[in-house]
Amino acid sequence: MEQRRIDQVTEVLGQILQWEHPADQALSQWMRKQKHMGARDRSEVTNAVFDVLRHLRRYRYLAESGTGSVTRRLAILGLGNTWQKDLAPALDAEQKLWLEHVRTLDTMPMSFAQRYSLPDWLASQIASLADAESLAQALNTEAPLDLRVNPLKTDRQTVLAQLQHGDTARFDPQPTPYSPWGIRLAGRPYLANWPQFEKGEIEVQDEGSQLLAALVAPKRGEMIIDFCAGAGGKTLLIGALMRSTGRLYAFDTSAARLARAKPRFARSGLSNVVPVVINESNDARVKRLQGKAQRVLVDAPCSGTGTLRRNPDLKWRNHEQSIAHYVQVQREILQRAAKCVAPGGRLVYATCSLLKAENQEQVSWFLAQHPHFELMDVNPIIATRSPDLHLSGPFLELRPDYHQTDGFFAAVLQRKVESS
Numbered sequence: 001m002e003q004r005r006i007d008q009v010t011e012v013l014g015q016i017l018q019w020e021h022p023a024d025q026a027l028s029q030w031m032r033k034q035k036h037m038g039a040r041d042r043s044e045v046t047n048a049v050f051d052v053l054r055h056l057r058r059y060r061y062l063a064e065s066g067t068g069s070v071t072r073r074l075a076i077l078g079l080g081n082t083w084q085k086d087l088a089p090a091l092d093a094e095q096k097l098w099l100e101h102v103r104t105l106d107t108m109p110m111s112f113a114q115r116y117s118l119p120d121w122l123a124s125q126i127a128s129l130a131d132a133e134s135l136a137q138a139l140n141t142e143a144p145l146d147l148r149v150n151p152l153k154t155d156r157q158t159v160l161a162q163l164q165h166g167d168t169a170r171f172d173p174q175p176t177p178y179s180p181w182g183i184r185l186a187g188r189p190y191l192a193n194w195p196q197f198e199k200g201e202i203e204v205q206d207e208g209s210q211l212l213a214a215l216v217a218p219k220r221g222e223m224i225i226d227f228c229a230g231a232g233g234k235t236l237l238i239g240a241l242m243r244s245t246g247r248l249y250a251f252d253t254s255a256a257r258l259a260r261a262k263p264r265f266a267r268s269g270l271s272n273v274v275p276v277v278i279n280e281s282n283d284a285r286v287k288r289l290q291g292k293a294q295r296v297l298v299d300a301p302c303s304g305t306g307t308l309r310r311n312p313d314l315k316w317r318n319h320e321q322s323i324a325h326y327v328q329v330q331r332e333i334l335q336r337a338a339k340c341v342a343p344g345g346r347l348v349y350a351t352c353s354l355l356k357a358e359n360q361e362q363v364s365w366f367l368a369q370h371p372h373f374e375l376m377d378v379n380p381i382i383a384t385r386s387p388d389l390h391l392s393g394p395f396l397e398l399r400p401d402y403h404q405t406d407g408f409f410a411a412v413l414q415r416k417v418e419s420s
């Protein structure tokens with residue numbers, strides 16, 4: 001049993017560590033081939049694999065001193081850290097000694113980058129932020145599963161009462177502290193057949209992402225553009241806050257991502273969403289909306305460094321050069337999206353990145369290029385939905401160690417009324 005589990009984790013790690021595909025894709029591809037594997041076995045392999053991806057740099061260092069293939073040693077470390085079972089029956093005497101030795105190694109003499117398993121370029125960025133140790137540590141933990149209640153169909157109290165009884169009670173559903181629509185679960189339930197999910201009453205959405213949609217603060221009857229709607233996570237909440245009135249354009253350059261949003265829109269009961277696949281430049285439909293929208297959300301493609309709890313492989317798939325690429329793409333999108341904002345309207349720029357280059361520095365760049373926009377303080381806007389969230393302002397900056405959400409950044413940029 002122990003031997004088989006080590007072999008399984010070694011095999012799937014061997015594929016993931018080639019970095020040809022995102023880890024979750026490579027893992028589900030491998031899982032699809034394991035026809036006879038039960039749910040518990042799958043989750044044990046998943047936990048070990050993600051543990052290795054979180055701690056890869058440190059584990060690679062520890063693996064240097066063992067015997068056998070390096071990938072197998074990584075698998076042993078991942079299973080040793082996550083599996084309830086004792087691995088000893090599957091290890092020879094030398095391996096047992098090695099595991100005992102590396103488990104008791106003091107991490108304090110290690111560099112910041114090695115201790116928290118970060119590539120050097122990212123370690124230096126994170127080290128420059130406040131409370132860097134607590135942030136780096138939090139990024140290496142598993143994220144909880146947050147649900148968002150659909151306010152068009154129900155309310156949080158009703159869903160909480162349902163989930164806290166019966167079989168779902170074992171996931172200990174609790175209200176999230178900041179979002180009025182959030183429910184936090186312990187564990188990783190399979191939600192797709194829950195009646196609340198089938199009826200469009202709940203969606204999976206990190207609390208931080210819920211707050212970001214709230215920051216758009218849409219009103220009934222307005223024209224709003226979600227410029228990078230992707231699979232529709234934020235569109236759904238914005239549409240519900242508009243009470244399904246007005247018009248909400250869900251733009252994206254990726255037809256595949258928007259296609260994934262469509263069943264979610266259908267389940268949600270929204271009738272005000274217009275999904276549009278746009279071109280990267282010179283799109284006629286974008287041009288037609290120039291100066292028309294009261295709110296434009298740019299939830300920009302980014303390094304995803306705020307989501308390392310869920311996507312630890314991003315540490316190893318991103319490079320310093322990829323950040324420069326994202327910065328360029330974000331600027332191009334911002335330029336185009338800003339043109340759609342009506343006088344007095346707002347552009348909300350958001351990322352799930354922790355890096356200043358993608359966040360604060362992009363806002364400074366934008367304001368220098370667009371003097372007819374001004375920066376607003378997010379505090380009074382978010383306070384109407386989340387009175388307990390106190391930010392030092394003017395930005396929405398969320399972190400896993402401070403707020404138990406993914407890392408998010410957002411700025412609200414208002415177009416001056418008199419601008420032409």
Ligand SMILES: C[S@@+](CC[C@H](N)C(=O)[O-])C[C@H]1O[C@@H](n2cnc3c(N)ncnc32)[C@H](O)[C@@H]1O
Pocket residue numbers: 209227228229230231232233234235251252253254257279280299300301302333
């Ligand atoms: C961070 S994701 C959006 C996530 C989505 N808002 C959500 O809440 O689920 C960024 C999205 O930007 C899209 N994108 C990339 N380049 C774009 C462009 N030039 N114009 C519009 N969208 C673009 C990507 O396809 C991706 O879906």
